[in-house]
Amino acid sequence: MANNASRDLFPGALEMMILESLRRQPAHGYALVQHIQQRSKNMLQVEEGSLYPALQRLLKTKLVKAEWGLSSTNRRVRTYQITPAGLRHLEQQISSFERMFEGITLVLNPGKATN
Amino acid sequence: MAWIPDIFRRREILNDLSEEMRLHMEERAAQLIAEGMSAEEADRRARIAFGNRAILEERSHEVWQWPTMESAWADVRVALRQLRRTPGFTVTAIFTLALAIGANAVVFSVMNAFIIRPLNVPDSQNLYGIARTASNDMGQSYPDYLDLRDRNHSFDDLAAYNITEAGLDTGNNPTRVWIEEASGNYFDALKIHPYLGRFFHAADEHGPESAPYAVLSYAYWRSHFHNDGGVIGRVIRLNKHSFTIVGVAPQGFNGTLMVFIPDLFVPLVDHTFFGTDEFTDRSDRWLFMAMGHLKTGVTKAQAIGDINSIAADLAKTYPKDDAKTTFTLAQPSLYGDYVGRPIREFLTGLLLLSGLILLAACANLGSLFAARAADRSKEVALRLALGSSRKRILRALFTESILVSIAGGGVGLAGSVALLNGLSTWRPISRWPLQLNVNPDARVYAVAVLLALVSGFLFGAVAVKQVLRTNPYEVIKTGAGGRTGKRLTTREILLVTQIAICAVLVTSSLVAIRGLARSLHDDFGFDVQNRLLIGVDLGMAAYSGDRVPIMQKRMIEALQTIPGVEAVGLADNVPLGDSSNDANVFTDDTQNLTASKAAADATVFSVSPEYFRASGTILKQGRSFTWQDSKDAPPVAVVNGEFARKLFGAPANAMGRYFKEHDGKRVQVVGIVEDGKYSTLTEDPVPVMFLPIVQSPSVSSVLVVQSNGDPLRLAAAIRSKLHDMDSGLPVYIQTRLKSLDSVLFGPRMATISLGVLGIMGAMLSITGIFGMAAYSVSRRLRELGIRIALGAKRKEVLQAALGRAIRLLAFGSVAGLILGVLASRVLSFVVYEATPRDPLVLAGVVLAMALLGLVATWIPAQRALGVNPLVLLRED
Numbered sequence: 001m002a003n004n005a006s007r008d009l010f011p012g013a014l015e016m017m018i019l020e021s022l023r024r025q026p027a028h029g030y031a032l033v034q035h036i037q038q039r040s041k042n043m044l045q046v047e048e049g050s051l052y053p054a055l056q057r058l059l060k061t062k063l064v065k066a067e068w069g070l071s072s073t074n075r076r077v078r079t080y081q082i083t084p085a086g087l088r089h090l091e092q093q094i095s096s097f098e099r100m101f102e103g104i105t106l107v108l109n110p111g112k113a114t115n
Numbered sequence: 116m117a118w119i120p121d122i123f124r125r126r127e128i129l130n131d132l133s134e135e136m137r138l139h140m141e142e143r144a145a146q147l148i149a150e151g152m153s154a155e156e157a158d159r160r161a162r163i164a165f166g167n168r169a170i171l172e173e174r175s176h177e178v179w180q181w182p183t184m185e186s187a188w189a190d191v192r193v194a195l196r197q198l199r200r201t202p203g204f205t206v207t208a209i210f211t212l213a214l215a216i217g218a219n220a221v222v223f224s225v226m227n228a229f230i231i232r233p234l235n236v237p238d239s240q241n242l243y244g245i246a247r248t249a250s251n252d253m254g255q256s257y258p259d260y261l262d263l264r265d266r267n268h269s270f271d272d273l274a275a276y277n278i279t280e281a282g283l284d285t286g287n288n289p290t291r292v293w294i295e296e297a298s299g300n301y302f303d304a305l306k307i308h309p310y311l312g313r314f315f316h317a318a319d320e321h322g323p324e325s326a327p328y329a330v331l332s333y334a335y336w337r338s339h340f341h342n343d344g345g346v347i348g349r350v351i352r353l354n355k356h357s358f359t360i361v362g363v364a365p366q367g368f369n370g371t372l373m374v375f376i377p378d379l380f381v382p383l384v385d386h387t388f389f390g391t392d393e394f395t396d397r398s399d400r401w402l403f404m405a406m407g408h409l410k411t412g413v414t415k416a417q418a419i420g421d422i423n424s425i426a427a428d429l430a431k432t433y434p435k436d437d438a439k440t441t442f443t444l445a446q447p448s449l450y451g452d453y454v455g456r457p458i459r460e461f462l463t464g465l466l467l468l469s470g471l472i473l474l475a476a477c478a479n480l481g482s483l484f485a486a487r488a489a490d491r492s493k494e495v496a497l498r499l500a501l502g503s504s505r506k507r508i509l510r511a512l513f514t515e516s517i518l519v520s521i522a523g524g525g526v527g528l529a530g531s532v533a534l535l536n537g538l539s540t541w542r543p544i545s546r547w548p549l550q551l552n553v554n555p556d557a558r559v560y561a562v563a564v565l566l567a568l569v570s571g572f573l574f575g576a577v578a579v580k581q582v583l584r585t586n587p588y589e590v591i592k593t594g595a596g597g598r599t600g601k602r603l604t605t606r607e608i609l610l611v612t613q614i615a616i617c618a619v620l621v622t623s624s625l626v627a628i629r630g631l632a633r634s635l636h637d638d639f640g641f642d643v644q645n646r647l648l649i650g651v652d653l654g655m656a657a658y659s660g661d662r663v664p665i666m667q668k669r670m671i672e673a674l675q676t677i678p679g680v681e682a683v684g685l686a687d688n689v690p691l692g693d694s695s696n697d698a699n700v701f702t703d704d705t706q707n708l709t710a711s712k713a714a715a716d717a718t719v720f721s722v723s724p725e726y727f728r729a730s731g732t733i734l735k736q737g738r739s740f741t742w743q744d745s746k747d748a749p750p751v752a753v754v755n756g757e758f759a760r761k762l763f764g765a766p767a768n769a770m771g772r773y774f775k776e777h778d779g780k781r782v783q784v785v786g787i788v789e790d791g792k793y794s795t796l797t798e799d800p801v802p803v804m805f806l807p808i809v810q811s812p813s814v815s816s817v818l819v820v821q822s823n824g825d826p827l828r829l830a831a832a833i834r835s836k837l838h839d840m841d842s843g844l845p846v847y848i849q850t851r852l853k854s855l856d857s858v859l860f861g862p863r864m865a866t867i868s869l870g871v872l873g874i875m876g877a878m879l880s881i882t883g884i885f886g887m888a889a890y891s892v893s894r895r896l897r898e899l900g901i902r903i904a905l906g907a908k909r910k911e912v913l914q915a916a917l918g919r920a921i922r923l924l925a926f927g928s929v930a931g932l933i934l935g936v937l938a939s940r941v942l943s944f945v946v947y948e949a950t951p952r953d954p955l956v957l958a959g960v961v962l963a964m965a966l967l968g969l970v971a972t973w974i975p976a977q978r979a980l981g982v983n984p985l986v987l988l989r990e991d
Contacts, residue, residue, distance in 0.1 A: 029135060030142045048143070049166035052136060053174040056128075060178050066131075075142060078135045 012093065014046070014054045015063075019082055019090040022064060028077035029055065055080060063089050125179055132175055140165050190514040197515060203974060204487065205519065208480055211882045212523025212570060213530060214875055215476035218469045220531035220555070220563040226462045228373075228553040234448045235367045237306045242371070243415070244406035244447035245273075245422060251453045253445065254400035257393075259429065259437065260298075263405060266425050269418035270407035274304035277403045278375065279389045282655025282845040284352040285339075289845040291655070292335070293548045294353070295370050295377040296386055299326065304407050305371070311336075312347040312362030315382050323394055326382040329358040333366040335378040353381065355657035355843060356388045371406065373448040376548045397436040406447045415444055472875055477570045478609050479883040481577030484516060486890035488578040509579055516575030517568065524567025528560065544857045545849070546693065607919075610883045611927040614964075617876035618931020619938055621963050624869035625956045626939040631859075631866045640755070640791010641690060642731025645681075646851035647826040648689060649674075649818040649833060656844040663814050666841070668742075671723060673840060674820060677832045682821040684726030687813035690793045690803075691858045695720070700804065701775040702762055708777055715761040717754075718793050718801055721808040727753070727788060729819040730851075737770050737786030744807040751807065753786035758802035782806075796858055797944060819851075826850055865942070877967055880927075884971035888920040892975040896982060904984035916979035917972050924971075928964040935960070 021027060021035045033048045058064040063086035071077040082090070140161045147157035162168070198205040233239040245263065246253045255263070255275065264273040276297045283292040299317035302309075310333055319326040329351060331340065340346045349360050358381060369376045383402075386392060392401035409418050422442045429437040445451030449458055488495070495508055532555055539554050651670065653663055667685055674683045688695045699713035724740040726732075737753070744751050752774075754762075759769035766787050773781045782804075793801050822829050830848045837846050892899070899912055907915075939951040951957075 030139045033139075047166040048139065048164050049136065049168060049171040052132065052171055053178060056132065056175040056178040068131075076138060077142075078131065078138075 014050065015058055016090065016093045016097065018051070018054060018058065018080075019063065019086055019093070022080055022082040023087065023090060026079050026081040028071065028079050030077070031071075032080070058086070062086075128179055129176060132172065136165070136168060136172065140168075187510075187514070190511050191518065193511060194515040194518050198518065201487075204483065207882055207885065208483055208519045209523045209526060211476050211480060211878060212520060212567070213527035214878055215469075215473040215570070216524045216527030216563055216567050217531040217534075218472055218527075218875060219566055220528055220559055221534055222462070222465045222469045223562050224531065224535050224555045224559045225551070225553050226466060227556065227558055228551070229449065229458055229462065231558070232556070234371055234373070235369075236371065238408055241408050242305075242406060242447060243409060243418070243444040244404050244451060245442050246445040246451040246453075248441040248443050249439065251451065253404040253447075253451050253453070255402040255405050256397045256400045256436070257402060258395065258397045259400075260402055260405050262429060263422060263425055264298075266428075267418075267421055269409055269413045269421040271410055272300050272304040273405055273407040274298045274301040275383060275402045275405040276301060276370070277383065277386065277390075277401060278372075278377065280652070281353045281389050282355070282652065282843075283378075284355070284843050284845075285349075287842060289655070289843050291650075291652075291845045291847055292353075292378040293376075294389070295380045296383045296389065297380050298383045301380070301383075302330075306408070307365060307368055309362040310365045311344060312360070314362050314364075320382060320384045322384065323387055324385055326384055327356065327358045328361045328382060329353065330362045330364055330380040331360060332364050332369060332376070332378055332380070334369070334376065336363045339378075352843070354388050354655050356385070358385075371447045372404075372450065374549050374551060376550050378548065397433055404447060404450070419444055468872070472879065473566065473570060475609075475613050475879050475883070477573040478577075478606070479613075479879060479886050480516075480519070480570070480574035482606055482610075482886035482890055483882065484512070484574055484578040485580075486886055486893055488512065489890060490893045512578050513572070513575045516578070517571040520567045520571025520574075523570075524563055527567070528563045531555070531563070544860055545853065546847075546857065606887070607923060610887055611923050611930075613876075613883050614880050614924055614927025615931035615934065617873075617880040617967075618928045618960065618964055619935040620869060620873040620876040622932055622935025622951065622956065622960045623939050623942055624866065624873035625959045625963075626935075626942055626951050626953070627862070627866040627869050629953055629956055630942070630950070631862050634796055634862065635859075637796075638789070638791070639691065640732055640789055640793075641851070642821075643851045643855065644731075645822045645824065645826050646730065647818075647820040647822065647829065647833070648692075648849055648851055648854050649820065649837070650847035650849075651816050651818065651837065651844055652814065653816055653844070654814040656841055658814060664809055664812055667723070667808065667816055669840065670816075670818060670837065671725065673836050674818060674833060677829060677836060679822050679824060679829050679832075680820055681823050682725050682729035684729030684819040685723040685808060686726055686730075686817050686819065687721040687808065687815050689730070689817050689819065689854070690720070690791055691796075691855055692817065693857070695794060699777050700758075700762065700802075701777070703773040703775060703781065705775060708775065708779060713777075714774070715758065715802040717758055718803045719811075720803065720805050721811045721813050722805050723808050726805070726819060729821045731821070732791065733789045735787045735789060736766070737784070739786055740805075740807040742809070745809050748810075750780055750782040750810055751785045752782045753788055753805040754784055755788050755801075755803040756790045757800040758804055759784070759787055761802045792858075794858075796862065877963070880924075881967055881971040884920055884924055884968060885974065887923070888917050888972045888975035889978075891919060892916045892979045899979055900982045900984035903982055909980055912979055912982075913976055917976060920972060920975075921968060924964070924968045928961075931964075932957070932960055 017036050018032060021032055021039075027035065029051055030048075033046065033051055036044065036046055055064070055066075058080075059066060062083060064080045064082055066078050066080050068076070068078050071079075140158075143161035143164060144154070144157040147160055148154055152160070165171075234242065236242065244253050245255070260273075260275045264270075264275075267273060274297065276295050278293065278295055280291055281294050283290050299315060299320040302314035303316060308314075309330070312330075314330055315326055315328040319328060331346065336342070336346065346360050347362065350357050351360060352358070364380065370380075386394070386401075390401065392399050409415070413421075419442065422444075426437070426440045426442050430440050446455060449455035498508055499505065535553050535555050538551050541551065543549055543551075653666060658666055671683045671685055674680055696719045697716055698719050699710055700715050700717050701708055701712060702714045705712055705714070722740070724742060724744075727734050727739050734753070735756070739753065740751065754769065756766050759766040762774050763769040763772055763784075769784050769787055771784065773783050775781055788805070790800055791803075792798065793803060820826065820829065820833065827850060833848065834846055837844060895916065899916055902912060902915060936951040943950065
């Protein structure tokens with residue numbers, strides 16, 4: 001597991017990104033990976049498969065729901081959709097993430113923050 | 116519990132996932148091919164990009180594996196460890212709950228046996244007995260029964276039975292047995308089939324004394340005929356009349372009257388062998404009950420209408436005997452409402468009480484758990500601060516309470532099963548074939564388990580409130596601080612109520628115990644020490660007419676020759692015995708001898724000359740009888756003080772005076788004896804006359820023997836002496852004290868149940884006070900530590916820690932004592948000489964409550980005194 005990229009993410013980050021992607025539009029696993037990689041300009045090298053345990057966790061906690069169907073390219077796909085509970089969860093996560101990020105920034109740049 | 120459906124959906128979920136992953140790689144490969152890569156290379160790259168599929172799949176599976184189950188098991192292990200760490204707490208909690216659950220299981224089981232569980236006959240919910248609306252009883256005369264049986268259109272068949280005692284002779288050992296005299300159609304109407312041989316049927320009846328057949332009950336066949344299949348066809352003698360054993364009733368069939376266990380069944384038409392009642396007398400309602408199954412399609416209301424139209428007809432045809440008769444239908448198992456209603460009311464009361472006990476136990480356990488949670492508030496706060504969810508912590512707490520409730524329920528159930536099994540084999544009154552079949556069944560187990568779990572949730576929930584309020588920040592900053600308001604909390608009010616109820620129970624049980632103890636040493640009007648009663652019903656050996664007094668005199672003389680016998684008397688019945696006769700008596704100048712003119716309704720005993728000496732009844736004035744007071748001599752009587760007061764104004768006036776019996780016979784009073792107790796211990800003074808047995812003969816005979824030592828030592832000699840005189844005469848020997856079992860049954864039961872309730876109340880109060888004291892000590896531990904550090908004395912520390920608990924205890928006890936004294940007046944109706952105005956009782960209550968307080972506060976007090984301020988302050 002030399003390049004397990006998700007290990008470098010903090011816990012919950014992947015789920016947060018999945019939820020954020022799904023908020024924009026429902027998608028299947030492959031599309032989600034594409035989306036995350038594109039949006040991060042390939043800065044986050046997410047191992048494609050690591051998406052699936054995260055998706056299972058979200059399914060189990062009912063933050064997303066899934067349905068089999070056909071994609072626009074006529075492939076059989078399982079499309080994920082965010083639930084209302086998922087939306088709420090995402091908002092909480094984002095705000096706490098922002099606060100944490102702010103805190104970290106303050107610590108890393110003490111001079112800027114006090115002035 | 117959302118994981119339960121997940122378990123069943125797991126295969127589907129995993130298949131979906133596998134398929135999804137495969138499709139993902141396919142899509143990636145297709146993309147790469149579209150970008151111009153070879154199929155092989157694209158496949159390889161797609162797999163690399165995806166990562167280790169096996170591991171990823173496994174990690175996805177883990178999401179769905181029974182995490183709840185696993186973490187629940189972890190919770191259980193942690194809870195067990197926590198409970199083991201505080202054995203005092205754990206044992207107290209389990210014991211409290213065991214008592215409460217046990218009490219409920221016992222009460223429910225009794226209720227189940229008496230009311231819920233149906234009679235052990237087919238189609239029992241459709242079996243009804245005919246009850247009289249006016250008197251609530253179910254007695255019928257034989258002619259009325261025949262009319263009801265033959266003229267109704269509602270019953271499949273109407274059976275009848277009567278209960279009596281008989282002398283059974285199977286060879287050389289005559290014994291007394293309880294028999295059910297059953298109508299010929301009895302077994303067929305009940306739709307039961309014999310275990311062995313056959314039953315008797317309606318076709319066997321051809322008028323009085325025509326069907327000499329007997330059916331043994333299964334239990335009697337096992338215990339007295341040793342499971343011998345060869346008994347069918349054997350001839351036995353009942354009251355000296357030959358009967359052929361034709362069958363054995365099925366196991367578990369004990370007639371249709373609950374509690375009563377007959378030994379054998381004989382046809383009703385043979386009744387003249389066992390009693391003096393007439394088949395043709397419409398006024399003599401000697402049949403115990405008539406009953407049957409309603410026809411299919413006939414409602415209860417229709418059937419009542421039907422039998423009442425017969426009743427109206429009977430009332431018209433026989434106005435002297437059946438005037439104003441109306442019937443209703445009632446359950447036969449508890450003799451309709453006559454026995455059923457008091458039993459139902461009593462059991463409902465008990466059920467309510469035991470429910471209250473359980474609630475109180477839950478409340479107490481709740482405060483125990485709350486105290487525990489308060490002790491651990493720091494731990495809880497720390498866990499909350501470290502990100503543990505409240506749900507998780509609550510689950511841990513609930514696991515503890517559920518474990519305690521399961522353990523408590525198990526112990527309680529085991530105890531109650533033991534108790535119930537004991538009760539089921541217990542014969543409360545040795546003379547009578549009464550047995551309480553209260554064996555627990557699946558229903559009882561289910562109820563106990565359910566109650567235990569519900570209580571676990573209930574008392575666990577008390578601690579929950581506390582955890583939900585915990586603010587980790589505050590707790591860590593200040594410690595579990597102490598709000599010590601003056602306001603009484605709900606919990607405290609509950610506790611005071613409990614203490615008060617406990618004090619009431621302790622008071623009344625002490626009153627009952629004292630009353631019972633005193634009544635055992637009381638003046639019954641006879642002596643119980645060194646006295647034996649020997650029941651010899653001469654009717655059971657077919658004595659009649661002149662042979663009766665001759666045999667009675669011979670028996671008295673024979674027993675007098677036995678060494679160790681001081682005196683022998685004989686009576687038809689004895690005071691506080693199984694039965695007694697009464698008769699109207701009139702003053703000598705009364706001319707119109709109708710019941711309304713009677714001076715008294717006197718209890719009558721026919722006794723032999725030596726009776727008073729043998730039974731220890733003190734003759735106050737005059738003389739006892741002699742054998743010269745014979746049939747041809749002038750009628751004489753010995754009366755008690757109350758009789759003398761009723762008829763002659765005062766005992767002093769009575770000697771030598773005359774009174775009249777209802778037939779106009781003038782009887783002279785030749786002696787006066789002390790007043791005594793004749794049918795119950797709590798009765799008001801009863802007028803009693805003793806008549807010479809020669810002048811008013813009776814086949815029913817009880818010999819009273821006074822011995823000069825342990826009377827039971829004489830039993831064997833007496834038995835063999837009587838056996839020599841008539842080997843076919845059943846003899847029943849018991850001490851005079853033992854014979855009081857039936858009259859002491861009520862007071863004893865009242866005392867025992869009050870005692871049990873008192874102990875339970877005390878246990879609950881102890882856990883209640885303990886819980887509250889422990890709680891207040893642990894909340895104020897820091898404050899106490901500071902006080903000690905500042906030099907507070909032990910007394911002051913204790914006052915601060917336990918003052919409130921002690922005050923509540925004192926308040927509750929005083930209230931309970933006052934209520935208990937008031938309640939004990941009611942008790943005096945059941946227990947003779949029960950009075951709360953007894954210094955010993957009052958001192959006992961105070962002592963008991965003080966002891967209770969001491970026990971309950973001992974551990975918290977030790978803890979409060981043992982506070983080490985240094986350790987405490989360092990911890991903070």
